[in-house]
Amino acid sequence: MRQGARIAVIGAGFSGIGAGYAASVSRGGTCTVFEKDATFGGLCGGFSVGGFHFDKAVHLSFAKEPLCQEIFFSVPHEVHQPESTNYKSGYWVRHPAQNNLRALPVEERIRIIEGFAARRQVDDVEVANYQDWLRLQFGDYFSEHYPEVYTRKYWGTRAEELSTTWCSGRIYQPSLREVLFGSYPDADASANVYYAKEMRYPKQGGYRAFVQRVAEQLDIRYGWEVCAIDTEAKVLHFTNGEQYAYDELISTMPLPEILPLVCDDEQVLAEAAQLAATSMALVSVGFRREIAPPALWFYVYDEDIPFARVHSPSMKSAWNAPQGKSSLQFEVYYSEEMPLAYNDGELQEKVLQSMERMGLATRDDVEVIDVRHVKYANVIFYQGMEQHRDVVLQYLASKGIHSCGRFGRWDYLWSHQSFVSGVEAVKRGGIANRIGG
Structure with a gap:
């Protein structure tokens, strides 16, 4: 220079x-x-509401690059284990769901395992899109009722519209033995196969x-x-x-x-003009007491629940909430193809209803609630x-x-x-x- x-x-x-x-x-x-x-x-x-701090979505760091570690991790920080969970039709399933079927009803486990066992071999399948890739990895039933549903909620499009260029290393692909092992209630907990072994977050700020x-x-x-x-x-x-x-x-x-x-x-x-991205509505809630969410962050598969992902800022760091209080943030994604179905007031009400339905907290627990939008959330990897x-x-x-x-x-x-x-x-x-x- x-x-x-x-x-x-x-x-x-x-x-x-x-x-x-x-x-x-x-x-x-x-x-x-x-x-x-x-x-x-x-x-x-991030932003603050009534003494509570919220980031714009979950954000935890697992940087491995020496330069990033030198800069990021010189800041005093908390260390979290990447234990998350999933919500599906009233059941809480450890993440990733494909490895931890034991919490699901017997008939549901059988359908998933049958579909997984019936997968075609790679040589028999031309993988033309993300839906093809999902069904090749997990079988038709699991793909249709779990990741394909989540794709619509998170990516704002159908799985058949996406390419597979983005998913390498981000989605765990289990063996049949792992699926079977994770389906037995009396078996020891499956190994944590998350792509990072620890996540870090600043103590303050x-x-x-x-x-x-x-x-x-x-x-x-x-x-x-x-x-x-x-x-x-x-x-x-x-x-x-x-x-x-x-x-x-x-x-x-x-x-x-x-x-x-x-x-x-x-x-x-x-x-x-062919480039597209999702937008995100953040519904941030501060509670007047300490609540106990099932995990630091979790994913929601039900399509009648608007949010795709939830996390607890107060679990990431106590600095994010006043003493004796706690918080959750609900992420709702939308796109030009799949626009948001609610205005802010309707969305707030829908989130509160879903929060109570899932047993996370009650309306009486809520001290503050904030709805705001982020125009650019994720790049959509259309083919x-x-x-x-x-x-x-x-x-x-x-x-x-x-x-x-x-x-x-x-x-x-x-x-x-x-x-x-x-x-x-x-x-x-x-x-x-x-x-x-």
Whole structure:
């Protein structure tokens, strides 16, 4: 990086903080991060309601990269074992459900095992989509009544519409012996096969505290929202009327948001229009007493219950709730294909009804409740998505824009991967030759 170069980073989520960190370490110029919100963190940020702190969804770290461990885990933190559970038709089933059928009724276990045993061999099946992959792994019955249902609730689409490019290493594929072992009530508990052996969370400050020390050392301008980018003159324009001239530009903006600011090529815009993501309604509840949820986080398969996933912020850290009180956060996902069926008042009521039905708590226990929406939650891996995405990324690169982060790379990145994505964007842009060793 030449001396005096001005590096601009759009967005102060984990990827933007990672980019800012990398650019600052290079020490060859100035780096300014522009954030439209009033604070840092992005999708990994948080908010407070009536003395309770909530993150934007569950967020726990299992970073293995030395750089992320050095930065994240230097912050005082709690360590949690990844024990979660599932709710299905009144039954609580240890996660992953396919390995722990013992809690289900006998007839249900038999149907699942029969379907698993009747699976076709890989050579007999052309895996054209995620539904094919699920049925090949788990059999028709389990796939239809468990992961295919959850796909509609979490991904906002049907399993047959998704590719399989995202699921490697994220979904456990058991043997027949494991399925049978997990179906016997008198057998010892099955081994924990979660993809991470421990999860970490800051003792104070919410999840974003993992990068707070880095953020505090950066020049972050809050309330600066980009409204136009002149890539020829290399000038950013903001809704507050300000401008900023840059030499290198790194963006964490969602691809469908940034492309119209720099592109009038109808073909490229049409590619971006094919990209889709889920949105998320967060229903955050603080209780006037300590409740005892079945696990730190859990998944819900019933389609008449709106939320797909629930977690307890107060179990992640006692700092997240006043002493003697507790909290839960309910995640409801929706998409253009499967829009949200309720307004905020209706959704709040539906969540409370479901909460009582599941035996989690009662209305009388509720002290505060908050409903808010996150526009971008997860990239939807529709079949062929990568081809559309790559056209957009190549166009942005041709304009000197280095994209990073979950929605800047349009990929399924965990928080530590997003941080690394920001570091890599700096390297990819030639801004620094050697970052983080």
